[in-house]
Amino acid sequence: MRLLLVEDDNMIGEAVRAGLRQEGFTVDWVREAEQGDVALRTEPYALLLLDLGLPRKSGLAWLRELRRRGEATPVLVITARDAVADRIAGLDGGADDYLVKPFDLDELAARVRAVLRRHGGRAAPLLQHGELTLDPATRRATWKGQPVALSAREYALLAALLERPGAILSRAQLEQRLYGWGEEVESNAVEVHIHHLRRKLGADTIRNVRGLGYTLAKPE
Numbered sequence: 001m002r003l004l005l006v007e008d009d010n011m012i013g014e015a016v017r018a019g020l021r022q023e024g025f026t027v028d029w030v031r032e033a034e035q036g037d038v039a040l041r042t043e044p045y046a047l048l049l050l051d052l053g054l055p056r057k058s059g060l061a062w063l064r065e066l067r068r069r070g071e072a073t074p075v076l077v078i079t080a081r082d083a084v085a086d087r088i089a090g091l092d093g094g095a096d097d098y099l100v101k102p103f104d105l106d107e108l109a110a111r112v113r114a115v116l117r118r119h120g121g122r123a124a125p126l127l128q129h130g131e132l133t134l135d136p137a138t139r140r141a142t143w144k145g146q147p148v149a150l151s152a153r154e155y156a157l158l159a160a161l162l163e164r165p166g167a168i169l170s171r172a173q174l175e176q177r178l179y180g181w182g183e184e185v186e187s188n189a190v191e192v193h194i195h196h197l198r199r200k201l202g203a204d205t206i207r208n209v210r211g212l213g214y215t216l217a218k219p220e
Helices: 010-022 033-042 061-067 084-092 105-119 152-163 171-180 189-200
Strands: 002-006 024-029 045-051 075-079 097-100 127-129 134-135 140-143 146-148 206-209 213-216
Touching: 002 010, 002 033, 010 024, 010 105, 024 033, 033 045, 033 061, 045 061, 045 105, 061 075, 061 084, 075 084, 075 105, 084 097, 097 105, 127 152, 134 152, 152 171, 152 189, 152 213, 171 189, 171 213, 189 206
Parallel strands: 002 024, 002 045, 045 075, 075 097
Antiparallel strands: 127 134, 134 140, 140 146, 206 213
16 A cells, blocks of 8 residues: 655654665655645655655645645644644634554554554455455455465555455556655566466456456355
């Protein structure tokens, strides 16, 4: 899942990006609201992680602008501003959640998952399709009750399909989910990951819809 981080502190930005990558997320990182605006207009993101104390334009002012123009991407504010009035302003300004620095990276990842669940209309923490189950909290997969070992890319691709069962996702859409800025994408990367998943889950689990992309097969 691809996230956008807008944070001007290099140490915090590096830590957040590295921590969330270990949790299976793809993270693009910019340091100013203007750069974040360009990113949101050019790439589809599942969630925006936003610091409020940004240079040039405050994160809160930018958040209000985003909501006024109809930007629906869920927003998790991460900030050192811990006063109750600041939290109220952030949430009323359009944030879906508010986390005060310093924070534990495990809590950040849990809050990201919770916001994504709410935004996706899911109450249950598990992604399930027939006998296939994925737990985003532990990144564990089971197939017919048995655990399945997945690489980071295989997990991300399978999660993308499970989040939209029945939908056909193109190769370009899957590449956007798997790779962030500056990461080299081989021309057949998606096909290779699909091949590996089929070996682990069965050849008929993921269908190729010719000319369109990939989708999960209907459960038996």
